[in-house]
Amino acid sequence: MTRYAAQIALAVLLVAAPAAAQVTDPSLLTVRRIYGPTEFKPQPFGPARWLGDGSAYTTLEPAAAGPGLDIVRYDVGRGNREVLVSARQLVPRGDTLPLAVEDYGWSPDGGQLLVFTNTKPVWRLNTRGDYWVLNRATGQLRKLGGSDAKPSTLMFAKFAPDGRRVGYVRENNLYVEDLTGGGITALTTDGSRTLINGTFDWVYEEELMNYHADGWRWSPDGRRIAFWQLNADQVEDFFLINNTDSVYPRVIPVQYPKVGETNSAARGGIVGAAGGPIRWLEIEGDPRNHYIPRMDWAASSNEVILQRLNRVQNTNQVILGDAATGKVRTIHTERDSTWTDVVDDVVWLDQGKRFTWVSDRDGWRHVYVMSRGGKAARPVTRGAFDIIDVLGIDAGGGWLYYIASPDNPRQRYLFRSRLNGKGEPERISPARESGTHAYDIAPDYRHAIETYSSLGNPPLVRLVRLPGNQPIRTLVDNAALRSRVGALRRGAIEWFTVKAEDGAPMPGLLMKPVDFDSTRKYPLLFFLYGGPGDTEVDDVWGNYYLWHTMLTQKGYIVAIVDNRGTPAALGRAFRKAIYGQMGVLETRDQATAARALIQRPYVDAGRVGIWGWSYGGFMSLNALFQHPEIYRTAIAVSPVTHWALYDNVYTERFNGLITENRAGYDRGSPLSYVKGKRGDLLLVHGSGDDNVHYQNSQILINALVAANQQFELMEYPNRTHCICQGQGTTVHLFELMTRFLDRTLMGPAPRGAAAERAAAGQ
Numbered sequence: 001m002t003r004y005a006a007q008i009a010l011a012v013l014l015v016a017a018p019a020a021a022q023v024t025d026p027s028l029l030t031v032r033r034i035y036g037p038t039e040f041k042p043q044p045f046g047p048a049r050w051l052g053d054g055s056a057y058t059t060l061e062p063a064a065a066g067p068g069l070d071i072v073r074y075d076v077g078r079g080n081r082e083v084l085v086s087a088r089q090l091v092p093r094g095d096t097l098p099l100a101v102e103d104y105g106w107s108p109d110g111g112q113l114l115v116f117t118n119t120k121p122v123w124r125l126n127t128r129g130d131y132w133v134l135n136r137a138t139g140q141l142r143k144l145g146g147s148d149a150k151p152s153t154l155m156f157a158k159f160a161p162d163g164r165r166v167g168y169v170r171e172n173n174l175y176v177e178d179l180t181g182g183g184i185t186a187l188t189t190d191g192s193r194t195l196i197n198g199t200f201d202w203v204y205e206e207e208l209m210n211y212h213a214d215g216w217r218w219s220p221d222g223r224r225i226a227f228w229q230l231n232a233d234q235v236e237d238f239f240l241i242n243n244t245d246s247v248y249p250r251v252i253p254v255q256y257p258k259v260g261e262t263n264s265a266a267r268g269g270i271v272g273a274a275g276g277p278i279r280w281l282e283i284e285g286d287p288r289n290h291y292i293p294r295m296d297w298a299a300s301s302n303e304v305i306l307q308r309l310n311r312v313q314n315t316n317q318v319i320l321g322d323a324a325t326g327k328v329r330t331i332h333t334e335r336d337s338t339w340t341d342v343v344d345d346v347v348w349l350d351q352g353k354r355f356t357w358v359s360d361r362d363g364w365r366h367v368y369v370m371s372r373g374g375k376a377a378r379p380v381t382r383g384a385f386d387i388i389d390v391l392g393i394d395a396g397g398g399w400l401y402y403i404a405s406p407d408n409p410r411q412r413y414l415f416r417s418r419l420n421g422k423g424e425p426e427r428i429s430p431a432r433e434s435g436t437h438a439y440d441i442a443p444d445y446r447h448a449i450e451t452y453s454s455l456g457n458p459p460l461v462r463l464v465r466l467p468g469n470q471p472i473r474t475l476v477d478n479a480a481l482r483s484r485v486g487a488l489r490r491g492a493i494e495w496f497t498v499k500a501e502d503g504a505p506m507p508g509l510l511m512k513p514v515d516f517d518s519t520r521k522y523p524l525l526f527f528l529y530g531g532p533g534d535t536e537v538d539d540v541w542g543n544y545y546l547w548h549t550m551l552t553q554k555g556y557i558v559a560i561v562d563n564r565g566t567p568a569a570l571g572r573a574f575r576k577a578i579y580g581q582m583g584v585l586e587t588r589d590q591a592t593a594a595r596a597l598i599q600r601p602y603v604d605a606g607r608v609g610i611w612g613w614s615y616g617g618f619m620s621l622n623a624l625f626q627h628p629e630i631y632r633t634a635i636a637v638s639p640v641t642h643w644a645l646y647d648n649v650y651t652e653r654f655n656g657l658i659t660e661n662r663a664g665y666d667r668g669s670p671l672s673y674v675k676g677k678r679g680d681l682l683l684v685h686g687s688g689d690d691n692v693h694y695q696n697s698q699i700l701i702n703a704l705v706a707a708n709q710q711f712e713l714m715e716y717p718n719r720t721h722c723i724c725q726g727q728g729t730t731v732h733l734f735e736l737m738t739r740f741l742d743r744t745l746m747g748p749a750p751r752g753a754a755a756e757r758a759a760a761g762q
Contacts, residue, residue: 027489029550031734039484040546045461045476048449049106054442057449060101063087068098071113076447076463079473085113089134092141099132107163111136112179114159114166120152123202123690124721127213131157131168133179144177145170146184155199156214160273161222167273169198174216174227176273185275187225194255196230201255201264204230206691207649208293208342218273219301224323225271226295226304230264234288240688244717254690259648259665260658266292268306270323281321281328283308291649293342298372299352307342313653316340318357318374331374334359338579339653345390349419356380356400358387360572367400369419380421386569388412393419394445399467401428401441409562409569410495410507410539412436414448416467428469436540441466449475453541455493455509456549458482489514491552495539498593500564504574506589507537508561510597513552523607523745524557524597526623530566530586531615532575532654537562547734555746559597563589582643582655583668587622594623594630609745611635611737614692614721621670621681621700628678633744635737637684638721641696642669674703680744681711684733686719712740 033039048059055076060069068087074080090098103116112135119129131144131154144166145154157168160176167176172191177184188197198216199205205213216227237253257263265287270279281304283292291313295306298320308317318332334340347356349369357368357377365386368377381387385406391414392401398419405411406425413429414437429437435454442448448466453459461476491512497505513522527544529536536543537560548558562568563586565578578585590610598605610631612620617639624634643651643665644658652658658665666672681704685697694715704711714736719725723733 026484026487028553029488029546031547031550031731031738034546034550035730035734040481042458042481042541043476043478047103048440049104050440050442051106051110052443054444054447057442058084058106060104063098066098069101071101071104076442076472085134085136089139090115090132090141092132092143102126102129105159107159108161109163112159112163114157116157118152122155122199122213123205125205125213127199128152128155130154131166133166135179142179144168145175146177156216158218160218161220165222165273167216167218167225169216172196172199174198174225174271176225176275185273187271187273187275188227188229188278194231194233194235196228196232196264198227200228201230201232201235202690203255203257203647203649204264204266204291204293207647207653208291210344217296217304219297219323220299221301223273224301225273226297226323227269227271228266228292228295229269230266231287232264234262235264236261238690238693240690240693242688242718252688256690256693257648259644259646259651261648263288263291263648266290268292268295268304268321270304270321270326279323279326281306282326283319283321283328294344294346296346299348299355305346305355309340309342311652312657313339313649316342320372331372332357332370332377334361336576338576347390347393349393349395356390356393358390360386363572365569365572367402367417369421378421380419381417381425382421383425384571386571388569391439392441392445395419397445399445401439401445403438405569408434408539409535410509410537412438412540414439414450414469426467428467430469434539436538447472454539455541455545456485456490458485458541488549489553490549491516498561498596500589500592502577504564504577505570506561506563506593507535507568507570508559508593509537511548511552511558513555513557516602518602520602521604521607522555522557522602523609524559524594524603525551525741525745526559526561526590526594526608526610527616528560528563528590528610528612528619529614529616530563530590530612530619531582532565532567532578533615535562535566535568536560537568547738551738551741554742556741557603559593561590561593563593565589579654580656580661580664581668582651582664583618583622583670584664586619587626587668590619590623591627591630594627598630606748607632607745609633609635609741611637611741612639613637615640617684618670622668622673624679624681625670625673625676628676631679633680633682633741635682635684635740637733638686638689638692638723639670639683639696639700640692641700642666642671645693645696645699671700671703674700674707674709677704677707677709677711680740681709682714682737682740683711684714684716684723684736686716686721686723688718688725689721691721 046059048057050057058073061072063070070083071085073082073084087098099117105114115132119126129152134141155169174187191197200213232255235255235257238256240252242250268281289311291309298305304321306319316334317330319328321328343358357370367380370377387402389403399416401416404415415425417425438451440449450462450464458478458481462474463472491514494510496508565586610620610623617636620634620636624631685694687694716723
């Protein structure tokens with residue numbers, strides 16, 4: 001940017017956004033303060049990478065002189081700082097600026113650095129871009145992919161175990177590039193838009209791979225590569241239409257299998273790292289009627305282990321495949337009357353003789369150790385609590401490290417248990433620090449980088465010593481953010497539990513207004529997600545805490561309740577109660593919670609609202625339409641309106657096949673209850689949403705019009721599911737929602753409505 005252009009830009013900012021610069025009371029929040037560029041953003045850290053056995057780690061820091069980022073090494077014991085790679089070393093030949101490092105990785109010996117830059121989205125995440133390798137000894141910086149590689153087309157580059165080669169995906173084909181001679185070997189050549197090697201289609205990435213679309217693995221000896229191939233030639237395209245970026249519309253096709261529709265055919269292949277024929281795993285059955293959500297090497301370079309789900313996902317087969325012959329054998333089968341969960345935490349023990357497995361077969365999510373033959377499943381953890389996440393196994397010390405919270409499902413703590421299953425779990429996170437703890441544990445399990453926060457308290461990042469969790473030094477204290485948050489006028493937070501119809505305890509929290517007066521009447525706004533993908537009653541920094549705090553400053557009570565069907569750490573029965581009836585049980589649970597809170601003397605029963613995004617938008621519509629006696633207003637952002645309109649992997653997992661459960665699909669759909677609407681509705685959707693298609697809202701609009709139901713609508717052109725693209729979008733959206741609530745919920749209840757709602761709540 002030239003000096004003249006910079007002056008113009010500064011002038012435009014000063015003219016266009018004077019309000020943002022005129023904050024006079026630091027105790028009061030505004031949407032522009034909350035969603036401005038820096039004021040309430042936590043200080044970044046990382047990404048951090050442990051080196052060797054864990055005696056040191058690296059992280060990214062702003063360059064000491066000039067633009068760009070340095071990669072800095074810190075010694076764990078003494079804290080000595082050393083710049084391993086300066087930004088100056090990352091300036092390509094013929095350029096003047098260093099590469100913008102978006103991610104990085106080290107070769108096994110630490111002598112070479114892999115840099116990911118110039119990234120672009122494929123679906124949700126920026127998984128394609130350019131990769132560069134820096135040889136630290138020679139200073140040579142080279143771009144991978146060869147001279148014919150188009151910009152931002154490489155994906156998932158990884159060093160080989162010997163560090164002399166890098167493998168990657170380019171335009172749906174797999175390649176290996178020699179870092180010494182520079183030769184590039186194509187391992188597959190048939191990749192196309194519909195034949196996908198080493199990565200995934202939309203639904204695999206979104207619903208099966210936890211947004212990690214890396215579809216290939218080096219063998220431990222570096223001689224072979226295992227990879228997924230998806231054939232999407234029978235998957236229907238859903239067309240998004242871009243009306244704003246050119247005079248004529250541009251049609252964007254997305255491979256998207258709706259409920260009941262045909263999937264990609266998935267198979268696993270083994271290919272030599274030097275090229276040659278592909279050995280396909282001989283898995284029986286129609287490859288379009290099952291899923292392969294996980295595959296990796298089975299503690300050797302001779303066999304792979306994979307998980308195979310049937311279409312309805314109530315059976316998960318654990319299969320070993322011979323890399324040389326392609327022959328497979330099933331060693332374990334997990335079954336459930338609802339759905340089975342994919343296991344991310346398979347760890348091999350005793351030179352590959354045993355492996356870990358996670359199951360809720362006894363009603364709680366626990367870790368087991370199984371023999372390579374799949375027999376002799378022995379529990380490592382026991383009791384009436386859920387393992388939330390397995391962080392690692394210290395095989396030498398005989399310990400399993402995991403996240404759990406046996407006493408409070410709202411919180412997260414580090415525990416460890418003996419691998420032999422003996423003794424009681426040991427809590428490592430300190431009892432005095434209630435809230436949420438996350439850990440990046442060193443390879444030797446002697447240290448970890450811990451991130452700790454709680455609701456209303458920004459995160460601390462610390463280097464700690466294990467197993468005592470003794471702090472060694474603070475890496476990020478967020479002092480400035482902590483000070484700004486501490487200066488805010490904030491009301492009290494109440495953690496509570498409300499019982500569902502069957503007596504199940506549902507976690508909840510209440511954010512009370514500033515200067516709360518129990519003799520006054522306040523409007524009550526519920527926020528929810530409500531689905532099997534996430535919980536919201538979490539004792540952690542983030543999400544919509546600041547916006548909800550702003551609403552409490554305006555006089556709202558904000559309530560959040562996790563209904564049955566959310567993945568709260570409350571056991572299998574709580575999580576899987578919604579099977580076959582998404583939207584039915586959850587809506588009743590939320591209404592039950594609302595009736596309980598309405599009975600409190602300071603809640604105005606005539607001014608109860610609800611809002612949510614995605615599944616939460618779906619739930620907000622159901623609440624407003626099915627329980628008009630409770631809810632006066634609702635905001636539904638990017639909602640599903642009928643599960644027949646969503647993707648098949650997610651929906652069929654929780655609702656079964658539509659051919660066998662059409663009634664369950666209809667019972668949970670807001671479209672079935674449109675005529676019940678009596679309150680105010682704001683419907684918000686991005687027309688470029690490739691996840692929950694704008695089609696959902698359009699079909700709802702037709703139903704509302706046919707029923708002569710009035711509502712308000714905001715379409716954000718070309719925005720995706722996050723409605724976050726484009727200058728000013730987030731500020732515009734939250735100001736829109738704030739004004740809508742002030743107009744429809746903050747004012748007095750319509751005559752007669754308060755008495756009616758109060759009666760219904762008794």
